[in-house]
Amino acid sequence: MTACAVVSVRGGGAVGSERGVDGSDRVGGSDATECYRLLLRRFHGTLDLVSEKALAGLEAMIADAERYACAVARFATSGCVLDVGTGAGLPGVVLAARLGGRRIVWVERRRRRATFLRLVISQCGLGNAEVLARDVRAVARADLAEPLGAVTALAVGGFAQLYALTSHLHGPEVVLVARRGEGWEAEVEAFSREVSAEDAVQWTEPLGRGGTLVVLRVPGGQPCR
Numbered sequence: 001m002t003a004c005a006v007v008s009v010r011g012g013g014a015v016g017s018e019r020g021v022d023g024s025d026r027v028g029g030s031d032a033t034e035c036y037r038l039l040l041r042r043f044h045g046t047l048d049l050v051s052e053k054a055l056a057g058l059e060a061m062i063a064d065a066e067r068y069a070c071a072v073a074r075f076a077t078s079g080c081v082l083d084v085g086t087g088a089g090l091p092g093v094v095l096a097a098r099l100g101g102r103r104i105v106w107v108e109r110r111r112r113r114a115t116f117l118r119l120v121i122s123q124c125g126l127g128n129a130e131v132l133a134r135d136v137r138a139v140a141r142a143d144l145a146e147p148l149g150a151v152t153a154l155a156v157g158g159f160a161q162l163y164a165l166t167s168h169l170h171g172p173e174v175v176l177v178a179r180r181g182e183g184w185e186a187e188v189e190a191f192s193r194e195v196s197a198e199d200a201v202q203w204t205e206p207l208g209r210g211g212t213l214v215v216l217r218v219p220g221g222q223p224c225r
Contacts, residue, residue, distance in 0.1 A: 032097040033062060035124035036089060039116070047112045049088040057209065064207045065091035068177055069098035071215045072150050075202045076175040079149025080105055082166065084136050085156045087113055093120060095152065096129035104129045105144055107136045136165050148220075150175040159191045159216060170220025175202070179211045188214065195222045 037058065044050050054061070068091035072081055081099065083092040086106035096104040106129060108114045114133035121129050132139055141148075151166050151174060159176055166174075180187065192200040195218050203215040 032124040065094035076150035079147045084153045096126040152177045174220040
């Protein structure tokens with residue numbers, strides 16, 4: 001299993017073990033991830049999931065998804081995880097494989113991708129995952145079945161947009177985990193002011209495919225000023 005060394009503004013040691021990064025028994029672990037690899041390679045063209053270029057970089061994408069799992073395990077220790085715009089499966093599949101004790105909800109409105117994700121759940125034994133084939137704004141709290149612990153995203157605008165899209169699902173506090181590009185510091189500073197969050201940044205780490213994984217803890221459901 002990938003080690004979870006942390007580069008954090010608040011310090012802290014590594015997390016993760018052979019039982020899964022959340023300390024629970026893994027639902028599929030490396031076996032589930034390998035199953036996902038095989039399915040993606042088999043159906044990527046038929047279902048128009050990813051380009052050949054993206055497929056060639058699959059291992060780096062999976063490695064980056066492992067960082068998402070480490071971040072959620074460390075900074076959102078309870079509640080379900082909502083992955084917005086799961087697409088062809090990353091980071092959502094790795095989240096489900098590595099966080100065996102957690103409910104993982106994948107939101108993907110594109111029909112072919114949602115169909116593929118359901119196949120992944122069935123074939124890879126990811127019983128803790130569920131696909132909601134709709135716009136995230138149409139997701140209700142009842143769909144999550146338990147309080148929301150974290151929101152993750154790979155390619156959904158900035159933090160302000162991710163927050164606004166999911167604000168109706170937040171509790172008193174929410175952890176946001178997303179990949180951001182150059183200049184993310186200014187974006188986070190502005191967003192933190194909008195939602196009246198002090199010390200919002202919990203963790204930052206450069207990702208192998210470029211960009212920085214940023215973890216924020218902010219008050220939930222606040223109207224952006």
